[in-house]
Amino acid sequence: MSKTVIQFTILTILLVMAQVLVLNHICLFNVAVPMVFIYIIIRLPITLGANWAMTVGFILGLVVDIFSDTYGMNALACTILAVLRRPVLHLYVSREEELPRPEPSIYSLGTTACLKYLLTMTLVYCTLIFLIESFTFFNPLRLVLLIVCSTLLSVLLMAGIDSLLTPRSEKRL
């Protein structure tokens, strides 16, 4: 239990640092912005209660906001994402009790389901964040472009991180 907590804490710190120091400034082709800190929320154990998940999401969003000077935007989006975690997972996973590990990852869900889950969550998050940021449908085409490209880039990065975190002895089942 505590091992997971420590693991999660280290992961959080690493990802947040990476996001605010490096990835916030990357803007591929002027459209794609990678968002990897949401991996924390995605990887939260299923057994964790909704309240705690929301708290984690809120604090995570707030921390990223403080660093990137966008008060409230990430906090709002992360809170909503934390709430949607369970329903989205239920879309793709029918049998929760038979998971080897409580955290959703490629190892525990299988590649397809995990990727689908990852994609959905990232899509939802990117939509939220870009909508809140622009707060208007002024240029819907650009908005859609931003959302799609950022989603793809983030999914790519997060899949990579996920495979890094898979325990070595049980890879590629």
Added chain:
Amino acid sequence: MRELLKFFIKYSSWLVFTVYMVVSCVLLFTSNPYQHHLYLTSANAVSASVYSAVSNVTSYFSLRDINEDLQRRNADLELEVYKLKNVIRDYHEKEYADSMVVDSALSRYHFIIAHVINNSINRSHNYITIGKGSLDGIEPEMGVVDQNGVVGIVNVTGPHTARLISLLNPHLRLSCKVKGQDHVGSLAWDGRDPGEAILEELPRHAVFHKGDTIVTSGFSSVFPEGVLVGTVVDAEKEHDDNFFALRVKLFTDFSTLSTVRVIRDKMKDELREVEQDIEVKSTF
């Protein structure tokens, strides 16, 4: 109380969610300028409409004070306008004086500009009142002209106003002649047409034509020689066959008199003294 706690525990996640949403929204709207602007303007529209509805009602309560204040300020402003109009009139008078062409032959004459404050043309005996008086240098028996022609002679003066006998007054007889000749006659108004007068006592051998200009003869110290009076319209035979009477159309438009010039003759005192002496001597 227990039921309330149970309710809270059952729906705790919704509660927590709501709290987090509210906090994030507050942060969002207060710190980010664009969202802040949106929130403020929408809020402003609502509050503005409420305030305007309220003020529509409460503004009626202070109407009486506003009315009194407005009346007082109106009175002050009207007084100021009147003063400014007077100033402008003075400037116009000075401008009028500057725009006059001064003939060197008339240098013994000095003009005082005055405004007409009362006039009449439809009575049998007409008088004109002007806005300058003895304190401005106006004395009785000064001639008055305007830019068109002869107007009258000063009759009575007060300190600030003076009354003229208008040319449209049978009491005034002006010594005139046909321009270019030396034959002198008397111009008087016959009481019929305010634009025409009769030039009488013109000798029968005087030559004149229709359209000839009638000017003052300069024989009196009231008017200098050559001031325009009118043009000949028609000739009338007088009952006395030795003299002609001419109908003269006057240049001066008495119905639109506004600014006149009072002629002050510098040599008037000297002339009067000399003529008086002659009379005294002639009694011997």
